[in-house]
Amino acid sequence: MHFSIQNLLFLLVALAGFGLFAWQASRIRANVLVGRDRDVSGNVNERLWKTLLVAFGQQKMFKRLTPAFLHLIVYIGFIVINIEVIEIMVDGLFGTHRFLQFLGPLYSALTGTNELLGALVVLAVVAFWWRRNVGGVRRFTGVEMRAWPKLDANIILYVEVVLMGALFLMNAADLKLHQLQGAVLPGAFPISQFLTGLLPDSVGALEVLERVGWWAHIVGILLFLNYLPSSKHFHIILAFPNVYFSRLIPQGQFSNVDSITHEVKAMMDPSYEVPAPATNPDGSVAAPASFGAKDVDDLPWTNLLNAYSCTECGRCTSVCPANLTGKLLSPRKIIMDTRDRLEEKYNAPLIFDPALYGKAAKHDPQEQLDKENHTLLRGYVTPEELWACTTCNACVEACPVNINPLDSILEMRRFLVLEESAAPNSLNVMFSNIENNGAPWAFSPSDRFNWADELFVASKEELGVRS
Amino acid sequence: MADQTAKRPVSVPVMADLAARGESPEILFWVGCAGAFDDRYKRVTRAFVRILEHVGVNYAVLGMEESCTGDPAKRAGNEFLFQMQAMTNIATLDGYGIKKVVTACPHCFNTIKNEYPALGGNYEVIHHSTFLQQLINEGKVTAQGGESFKGRRITFHDSCYLGRSNNIYEAPRAVLEVLDADLLEMKRCKTNGLCCGAGGAQMFKDAEPGNKEVNIERTEEALATLDGDADVLMNLRGVESTAPALPAGSDRGGSVIAVACPFCMTMMADGVKNKEREQDVQVFDLAELIASAEGLNA
Numbered sequence: 001m002h003f004s005i006q007n008l009l010f011l012l013v014a015l016a017g018f019g020l021f022a023w024q025a026s027r028i029r030a031n032v033l034v035g036r037d038r039d040v041s042g043n044v045n046e047r048l049w050k051t052l053l054v055a056f057g058q059q060k061m062f063k064r065l066t067p068a069f070l071h072l073i074v075y076i077g078f079i080v081i082n083i084e085v086i087e088i089m090v091d092g093l094f095g096t097h098r099f100l101q102f103l104g105p106l107y108s109a110l111t112g113t114n115e116l117l118g119a120l121v122v123l124a125v126v127a128f129w130w131r132r133n134v135g136g137v138r139r140f141t142g143v144e145m146r147a148w149p150k151l152d153a154n155i156i157l158y159v160e161v162v163l164m165g166a167l168f169l170m171n172a173a174d175l176k177l178h179q180l181q182g183a184v185l186p187g188a189f190p191i192s193q194f195l196t197g198l199l200p201d202s203v204g205a206l207e208v209l210e211r212v213g214w215w216a217h218i219v220g221i222l223l224f225l226n227y228l229p230s231s232k233h234f235h236i237i238l239a240f241p242n243v244y245f246s247r248l249i250p251q252g253q254f255s256n257v258d259s260i261t262h263e264v265k266a267m268m269d270p271s272y273e274v275p276a277p278a279t280n281p282d283g284s285v286a287a288p289a290s291f292g293a294k295d296v297d298d299l300p301w302t303n304l305l306n307a308y309s310c311t312e313c314g315r316c317t318s319v320c321p322a323n324l325t326g327k328l329l330s331p332r333k334i335i336m337d338t339r340d341r342l343e344e345k346y347n348a349p350l351i352f353d354p355a356l357y358g359k360a361a362k363h364d365p366q367e368q369l370d371k372e373n374h375t376l377l378r379g380y381v382t383p384e385e386l387w388a389c390t391t392c393n394a395c396v397e398a399c400p401v402n403i404n405p406l407d408s409i410l411e412m413r414r415f416l417v418l419e420e421s422a423a424p425n426s427l428n429v430m431f432s433n434i435e436n437n438g439a440p441w442a443f444s445p446s447d448r449f450n451w452a453d454e455l456f457v458a459s460k461e462e463l464g465v466r467s
Numbered sequence: 468m469a470d471q472t473a474k475r476p477v478s479v480p481v482m483a484d485l486a487a488r489g490e491s492p493e494i495l496f497w498v499g500c501a502g503a504f505d506d507r508y509k510r511v512t513r514a515f516v517r518i519l520e521h522v523g524v525n526y527a528v529l530g531m532e533e534s535c536t537g538d539p540a541k542r543a544g545n546e547f548l549f550q551m552q553a554m555t556n557i558a559t560l561d562g563y564g565i566k567k568v569v570t571a572c573p574h575c576f577n578t579i580k581n582e583y584p585a586l587g588g589n590y591e592v593i594h595h596s597t598f599l600q601q602l603i604n605e606g607k608v609t610a611q612g613g614e615s616f617k618g619r620r621i622t623f624h625d626s627c628y629l630g631r632s633n634n635i636y637e638a639p640r641a642v643l644e645v646l647d648a649d650l651l652e653m654k655r656c657k658t659n660g661l662c663c664g665a666g667g668a669q670m671f672k673d674a675e676p677g678n679k680e681v682n683i684e685r686t687e688e689a690l691a692t693l694d695g696d697a698d699v700l701m702n703l704r705g706v707e708s709t710a711p712a713l714p715a716g717s718d719r720g721g722s723v724i725a726v727a728c729p730f731c732m733t734m735m736a737d738g739v740k741n742k743e744r745e746q747d748v749q750v751f752d753l754a755e756l757i758a759s760a761e762g763l764n765a
Binding site: 063138249250251252253254256257260261263264265267268291292318319321322324325326327328329384387388389390391392393394396397410413414415416417418423424426427429430431434435438439440441443445446447448449450451452454455456457458459 | 473474475476477479481498500502503504505509512513516517520521528530531533534535537539540541542543544545546547548550551552554555558577581582585586627628631632633634658659660661662664665666667668669670671672673674675676677678679680681683684685704705762763764765
């Protein structure tokens with residue numbers, strides 16, 4: 001071990017990197033928790049199993065094989081190569097050099113696998129870049145895919161290439177350094193062994209290059225870690241809790257509003273005792289919550305976690321029947337709007353301030369937006385988008401990390417109908433038909449049984465004659 | 468083979484009458500508003516009753532006492548109206564001690580099965596596709612003795628509230644299989660099925676501005692599947708572009724788009740009409756196909 005100023009510097013850089021990330025994570029946690037309560041207790045085994053399948057196992061990615069395969073490479077690369085980050089951390093703190101080499105043959109397997117995966121990751125990232133920027137994949141377009149989301153997506157790809165490049169530079173320089181000194185570098189380097197020819201033959205230069213690669217890799221990782229909270233790439237962390245906390249009930253089951261249940265029960269049964277309203281910490285009666293959602297803090301916290309878990313892949317929008325037929329609704333936009341509004345109203349991220357790009361940039365035509373009130377409903381999401389939803393659950397089914405755009409759409413519809421009486425007129429007609437006729441159409445309830453008039457069945461003597 | 472001309476009148480048993488006699492049925496057939504009022508879907512209701520009569524199930528309907536489950540109100544955001552409807556219906560059902568409900572409407576099915584329990588209504592709820600599958604499995608329905616669908620092309624359009632909402636994909640297909648027809652799957656089927664455009668209360672309002680109606684998009688896919696039109700199938704959005712399933716050399720005339728939902732029925736039938744294909748393509752509900760294959764129409 002050679003303690004040096006480098007180790008102290010590394011300690012400071014690592015502390016700063018992880019410290020800053022912890023601070024950013026706490027701000028995001030606070031943002032998510034401005035949402036309303038939603039009970040996610042219990043069913044731990046079922047939730048863990050689902051997390052294992054959908055998050056760890058990427059089950060839903062495999063509905064589309066090409067991107068699933070590419071993504072799997074980057075995902076496995078991320079996990080396996082990060083084992084080497086442990087080594088970098090230890091080397092950096094204690095001045096060791098490749099401390100995992102005590103693993104012997106296993107170390108060769110690890111470094112060899114890392115190099116192969118690193119090369120595959122670079123290939124996959126190039127394919128991703130091509131699909132996104134050249135390949136004409138329709139779901140990477142749309143009104144919500146403006147300057148920032150597009151730039152963000154490409155930054156992530158560039159950073160991944162830079163990180164892999166740093167890894168190869170470090171290995172190749174180290175390898176050549178050992179070769180020049182007649183020593184054997186522990187480990188296997190199936191890719192770097194072909195790169196040594198590109199490097200200078202001077203020991204001094206190689207020592208510098210090895211350090212540059214080493215520092216670039218770890219500093220790059222720490223910088224990237226602190227970029228995540230501002231980026232769609234945060235999904236690499238939040239996909240797991242998001243899947244864990246996602247709904248276990250059938251997709252067709254919509255939540256009931258408990259406060260309305262109490263009201264209706266009291267109407268139907270005068271002896272029903274409505275529970276006492278919630279109280280503030282000082283004992284005063286809390287103001288009743290609005291029906292449905294006007295702004296982000298009216299949504300359940302799980303929906304806000306959804307917004308931070310979204311990687312803007314657009315699978316939801318690409319299968320949305322409304323979007324497919326040219327309507328304004330895009331489930332991805334609802335989710336992205338939720339995050340932007342949350343970051344506008346509460347803690348903003350470090351790197352990207354949504355105000356810089358403006359909410360209006362994400363809606364055409366923009367005159368539909370309420371310029372005075374920046375609330376999620378009307379300030380970002382317009383009623384026209386919400387009313388186009390057929391509640392078909394295609395977006396929910398399509399999301400690889402179990403985001404539920406439909407839940408937020410329904411909450412905003414509830415606000416429109418119950419707080420603003422702002423349903424389209426034809427729906428108000430439907431409501432009054434149900435109230436008056438017990439059917440959504442304007443038929444007389446007395447005709448409800450007419451279908452049974454003059455009904456005959458072919459009689460098969462040997463079968464089914466009712467007594 | 469039974470005498471096809473013989474027929475008998477059906478007096479549909481009403482729950483209130485059964486209760487007055489102190490009887491209770493094995494199943495309650497929940498007709499639904501479309502099944503009771505929509506002229507096209509009334510034929511499905513009647514077909515399903517013919518099947519119930521034919522197999523001799525002990526059933527009853529609520530008749531005039533039935534009321535909207537509240538599905539369209541809930542999905543349009545009117546939670547208050549939904550809960551009023553739900554609790555009224557629960558009071559009716561519980562008043563008769565109903566345990567088992569069968570319905571031909573996936574929206575009624577989903578609402579009663581999934582959303583009534585939290586409001587105090589607990590029943591075994593079965594969609595008619597599952598019920599018909601059970602009858603077939605028990606050998607009570609054989610799809611013999613009536614119209615033959617052998618060699619005809621049928622494609623099944625998944626209802627969102629049956630499929631994605633409740634994971635019922637196999638029952639309707641099992642029912643169709645008994646017809647011995649040429650079953651063709653649309654590319655966007657099962658979990659990837661494309662909505663007909665009527666769910667979430669869309670049935671009761673005009674669509675928002677766009678460049679196409681959802682039911683036209685879906686009907687075009689269904690027709691292309693039945694016709695084996697590869698060009699149309701290749702350009703479908705929202706699915707990975709795999710080779711389209713082309714039908715074997717079966718007869719194109721008398722093709723059927725099969726549905727299991729009253730709203731899908733309306734949307735697909737409108738789509739076929741819009742495409743001027745009523746001559747060779749018909750839209751039928753599962754119950755109608757089974758009743759006519761079984762020779763129960765009279």
